[in-house]
Amino acid sequence: MTPDDIDVWIGLDVGKSAHHAHALDRDGATVYDKPVRQDEKAIRTMLERLSERGRPLLVVDQPNTIGSLPLTVARSMGIAVAYLPGGAMRKAAQLLPGSAKTDRRDARVIAWAALKLPETLKDAGSDDETLAALRMLAGHDEDLAHEATRHINRARGLLLQVHPAFERALKGERIARDSTLALLEHYGGPAGMNKAGVQNVRAWAKANGLRAGTIIDDMFRAIGEQTVTVPGALMAESIIPALARDIKAIKDRRREIGRQVETLLEDHPLLTVLTSMPGIGVRTASGILLGIGGDIANFKSAAHLAAYAGIAPVTSQSGTSIKGERPARGGNKRLKNALWQTAFVASTKHPPSIAYYKRKREQGKHHNAAIICLARRRCDVIYSMLKNGTLYQDPILAA
Numbered sequence: 001m002t003p004d005d006i007d008v009w010i011g012l013d014v015g016k017s018a019h020h021a022h023a024l025d026r027d028g029a030t031v032y033d034k035p036v037r038q039d040e041k042a043i044r045t046m047l048e049r050l051s052e053r054g055r056p057l058l059v060v061d062q063p064n065t066i067g068s069l070p071l072t073v074a075r076s077m078g079i080a081v082a083y084l085p086g087g088a089m090r091k092a093a094q095l096l097p098g099s100a101k102t103d104r105r106d107a108r109v110i111a112w113a114a115l116k117l118p119e120t121l122k123d124a125g126s127d128d129e130t131l132a133a134l135r136m137l138a139g140h141d142e143d144l145a146h147e148a149t150r151h152i153n154r155a156r157g158l159l160l161q162v163h164p165a166f167e168r169a170l171k172g173e174r175i176a177r178d179s180t181l182a183l184l185e186h187y188g189g190p191a192g193m194n195k196a197g198v199q200n201v202r203a204w205a206k207a208n209g210l211r212a213g214t215i216i217d218d219m220f221r222a223i224g225e226q227t228v229t230v231p232g233a234l235m236a237e238s239i240i241p242a243l244a245r246d247i248k249a250i251k252d253r254r255r256e257i258g259r260q261v262e263t264l265l266e267d268h269p270l271l272t273v274l275t276s277m278p279g280i281g282v283r284t285a286s287g288i289l290l291g292i293g294g295d296i297a298n299f300k301s302a303a304h305l306a307a308y309a310g311i312a313p314v315t316s317q318s319g320t321s322i323k324g325e326r327p328a329r330g331g332n333k334r335l336k337n338a339l340w341q342t343a344f345v346a347s348t349k350h351p352p353s354i355a356y357y358k359r360k361r362e363q364g365k366h367h368n369a370a371i372i373c374l375a376r377r378r379c380d381v382i383y384s385m386l387k388n389g390t391l392y393q394d395p396i397l398a399a
Contacts, residue, residue, distance in 0.1 A: 006080070007054025010047075011110030012036075013103045014060055014067040019043075022107035023050050024115050033104065038066070043073045051079070059084050059114040061106065063124045064135065071124055081124040084110050087330065088120040123293055131294045133264055134286050138334070141257045141283065148250045152176055155243045159189065162233040165222040166190040169215075176247060179205070179212035183219070185244040188237035190223045261286050273385050277378075277392040278353070279346030284338045288382070291335025302383035309335040311375050339382075343375035352394055353378075 008031065010023045016038065023032035031053060036046050050056050058074045060067040063083040074081050084092075089106070092113035098105060113120055152175060159167035166189070174180055186204065187193045193201055198220045205212045262282045265271040274285040291309065292298060299305040306312040310331015346353035353374055360370035385392060 005055055006057045008050050008056040009111050009115040010050060010056055010058045011084075011107045011112070011114060012058060012060045012067075012070055013106040013110060014062050014070065015103065016066055019070065020103035020107040021046055022104070022111045023056075024111045025053065026115075028112070028115060030108075033108075035103075038069065040069065040073055043070050044077070047074060047077055047079060051077070056080070057082060057114060059110050059121060060124065061086065061089055061110055068132075082114065082121040083124040084113055084120060085122055088113065088117075092117060092120065123298060130264060130268065131290065134261065135290055137257055137261055137264070138283075138286055138290055141254060141261075144250050144254050144257070148176070148247055148254070151243050151247045151250065155184070155240055155247070158236040158240055158243075162230045162236045163190045163222070163226055165225040166219065169218040169222040174215060176251070177215070178248070178251070179210040180215055181244045181248050181251075182208065182210055183212060183216070185241045185248070189233075189240050190219070190226075191229070191233055191237055193219060194223050258282055265289075269389065270386060273389060273391060274382070277342070277382065277385065278350040279342040279344075279378075284342050287334050287338030287341075291332050291338060292386070296383065296386040299383070302380040305383050306376055306379045308332055309339055309379065311336060311339055311372055311379060313376075339375045339379060340371060343371050343378055346378065347371060347374055 008023050008025060010021060010032070013020045013022075018038055019036045021032055021034060021036050022030065025031050032046070032050055034046075036042050047056065047058070057080045058070065059082045060070060061084055063071060071081050089109060093105075093109045096105075096109060096112060156167055156170075156175065159170070170180060183193070183201070183205065187196060187201065196204075198216065201216055201220075202213070205216060265282070265286065268289070270289060271282070271285055274280050274288060275282065280288070292305070296305075299308065303312065308331060310329070310333075343353070347357040347370075348354070356377065357370050357374055360373050361367070365373065381392070384390070
């Protein structure tokens with residue numbers, strides 16, 4: 001659909017209990033400017049009334065959550081829908097007179113941007129049931145991931161306060177391993193483990209099926225590095241077991257979500273394609289599918305996909321002098337995070353990706369920049385795989 005096909009541009013500033021609708025005709029004249037209740041009948045009545053003036057386009061500022069019902073009603077009526085991102089909306093607002101922040105003005109800004117700046121509009125997403133369910137699961141999983149990080153950071157903070165060497169022994173992801181969490185839940189921390197003794201700790205771990213020999217050795221080596229007891233240590237070791245239980249529970253819930261996602265996508269033709277690439281699991285595959293709206297046909301090329309994800313470099317230029325390139329700050333966050341995560345995993349486990357990452361570091365790029373370069377390179381491969389429906393084959397990665 002092109003702007004020439006539209007007769008009425010409807011901007012809808014969505015809200016929890018009510019929205020505000022502002023509609024413009026081809027000349028930019030206001031033909032509707034009223035609040036609309038957040039229920040199907042009110043939304044349908046408004047859309048039917050405006051459809052009498054010609055072919056309408058409904059544009060919202062939030063395509064998910066509270067914006068889902070208006071989009072679903074519009075689609076059921078055969079009305080075209082679109083989405084105006086927040087950044088584009090703020091820039092458009094600066095082009096109109098006034099600086100008030102009201103629902104009424106926001107709705108007008110959305111309608112005006114849709115009429116005058118159609119290139120700022122984005123696809124409002126598919127009404128596919130699988131993608132809708134996947135989006136909910138992904139959102140819940142992200143919340144749990146943040147919650148797990150908060151608990152892990154709290155446990156680290158307590159250990160760092162009372163026994164820094166012990167905290168260092170649990171560097172990186174070691175603190176979140178199932179065996180580590182089981183030990184912390186049972187013994188509390190360095191004092192509890194020291195009181196039990198290394199042999200008893202080993203015996204307990206073996207009896208409970210924990211593969212923790214190396215971690216136990218590192219823990220007791222760290223315990224031996226500190227002879228004093230820091231004030232608050234006893235209380236810390238009463239809190240740490242609860243944190244360990246919470247982290248284990250969150251991990252279990254995330255595993256269950258992973259199984260739900262896998263079941264949801266088991267018949268999706270692109271899941272097998274994506275997970276054939278090293279570094280892509282079910283969660284990151286779902287993130288990529290959500291990021292592209294379930295259809296790679298939304299993107300004309302790999303460069304288009306990379307730019308949309310925000311992993312394509314941005315050139316800084318003034319006049320005839322090119323000042324250089326910098327990473328993009330925008331892009332689709334879900335897609336960008338998924339592509340970054342897959343590249344990060346591949347940079348540690350996939351030989352061709354490891355070699356490419358090392359070359360970028362040798363060229364003077366920092367870690368994050370090198371990962372972004374790898375993500376951009378892998379984006380070309382992902383685009384080709386999705387477009388052609390082919391499984392992954394190792395490419396020759398050149399600098």
